[in-house]
Amino acid sequence: MPFQMFVPTKALFGQGQLNNLHAQALPGKKALIIVSNGKSVKVNGYLDRTEKELHLAGVETVLFDEVEANPLKPTVMRGGQAARDNACDFLVALGGGSCIDAAKAIAVVATNDGDLWDYISQGTGKGKPIANKPLPIVAITTTAGTGSETDMGGVITNEETNEKTPVKSPDLFPVLAVIDPELMATVPPKFTAYQGFDALFHNIEGYLSKKANLMSEMVALEAIKQISAYLPEAVHNGSNMTARERVAFGNYLGGIEMCLSGNMSEHSLEHALSAYHQELPHGAGLIMLSKAYFAFMIDHHACDDRFICMAQKMGIPDASEPADFLKALENLIEHCGVNELKMSDYGIQPDEFPKMAENAKNAMGMLFANDRIALSIDDCIAIFKAAYR
The missing domain is CATH 3.40.50.1970 (Rossmann fold)
Structure with a gap:
């Protein structure tokens, strides 16, 4: 590798x-x-x-x-x-x-x-x-x-x-x-969560990417472990410098991860959302998409072993199947208090999804090349629809 x-x-x-x-x-x-x-x-x-x-x-x-x-x-x-x-x-x-x-x-x-x-x-x-x-x-x-x-x-x-x-x-x-x-101590709780999940998804996507390698895997798994363990505390007690430092470390590793491996199309799909809706925080958009996006990958058996490994790093040590990753992700989203995010709250409408899918493919098409499962325009629309509330 x-x-x-x-x-x-x-x-x-x-x-x-x-x-x-x-x-x-x-x-x-x-x-x-x-x-x-x-x-x-x-x-x-x-x-x-x-x-x-x-x-x-x-x-x-x-x-x-x-x-x-x-x-x-x-x-x-x-x-x-x-x-x-x-x-x-x-x-x-x-x-x-x-x-x-x-x-x-x-x-x-x-x-x-x-x-x-x-x-x-x-x-x-x-x-x-x-x-x-x-x-x-x-x-x-x-x-x-x-x-x-x-x-x-x-x-x-x-x-x-x-x-x-x-x-x-x-x-x-x-x-x-x-x-x-x-x-970072003065960042409000919800933005601490949005930003922390952005850092988490950089590392998750890098670990799942076709470009993953021995070095990127080491970096990503440590970052996933640190962010998953400390982000809830950073959200709920922003003055806890240990929690802030560990999340910051995971974020720093995420930057290195992007140099070693690369983001996947989840980021392309979110950039299409916020390209049309400027007020949508990037991390919030990623959270909205995440469960539907990764469920698509799991349903298509993109890399079952990697999802199991991430679930173990995210607090389910006895994880044995890919769906355990979705449980770990849902738990983390809930513990950080961002489980009620809705696209509709930002004015996003389902009739926008076709143009957003085209936008993602054109403006950020390079990230689709890192996916282990090739996403069509229809697949992108289906993910948007599954994530919509």
């Missing part, structure tokens, strides 16, 4: 690691700090602390605070222009996966002419090579969800075409990642 491993990001992991940022070898002297259009990093003091650390290191800073959940193409275009206008030589992404994903796209448009979609390879993207090296990125994650702090892709939404798809390049690996669970 051969594999290639390339994860060049230096990681500072653990409680209090943000305090060590000033002592690191930073990739420039003027940083564009990229944060969300919300208030959390400001009111919780994380922005002030980050600016202080950078200033101690002799770095001048400029703030870009426009990133929304499921970041949009116009936003990253403005971010790229802000980096140019202020002659910034590197980026600092402070926030969750949306901020880090946006930073990767901003890094590209800051140094390359034209539109971001010129450099997108999926869907309506023009697939042009990224001619000029993107700006370096320092990623300081305040959530445990995407693993984007240690991979080379950032997912962006094009509202004009309803496409949600990644910009990718080895040059988009952050040069430095700070994974400090103290910055």
